[in-house]
Amino acid sequence: GESVGLHLPTLSVQEGDNSIINCAYSNSASDYFIWYKQESGKGPQFIIDIRSNMDKRQGQRVTVLLNKTVKHLSLQIAATQPGDSAVYFCAEDTDKLIFGTGTRLQVFP
């Protein structure tokens, strides 16, 4: 399956707060799950990936959690900054990248 979905279309957070963006997936056979962000007027940009045999991976200010039992991914952004404002997509690692509609993260001062 190619279905990826986001629980919320828009998330508004105050600068400095932590953000949590959720995603559901359908293809349990995916070896990796990947998060991309798309800033206004730009192409999608890789953020972080996680292998399917892991349940957590940390990057710089970002953490991805994978719950295979309920087929759920989340992206946590610590100390959210105005520059984090973008649309965030999760994606299953297949030969072609299939995007869902994404979650728009809005950061206000």
Next chain:
Amino acid sequence: EPEVTQTPSHQVTQMGQEVILRCVPISNHLYFYWYRQILGQKVEFLVSFYNNEISEKSEIFDDQFSVERPDGSNFTLKIRSTKLEDSAMYFCASSARGRGSGANVLTFGAGSRLTVL
């Protein structure tokens, strides 16, 4: 940092005209892709390309579309006879590897905006 470059950044064309969008993928990448994004909508897969042939294409990628790697650096998307509904942002992407050896991370270009009048 290596990047995918796309030209033109914006093209305006009349309905029925042919359009060629150009992309220079990252030099050591072997897999190439085109995606499109209609204003306000999600990014949609069009086609993937490897070893000088199409690997996979979506139902959007009909006979009006074609891709080519005319030399060692360029990767082009041609729309033979543009329609109003082809107006969109077109993104080129490339990756170093396909599935089976780590996540297939795509690097996207900034996009080419196509406006069909």
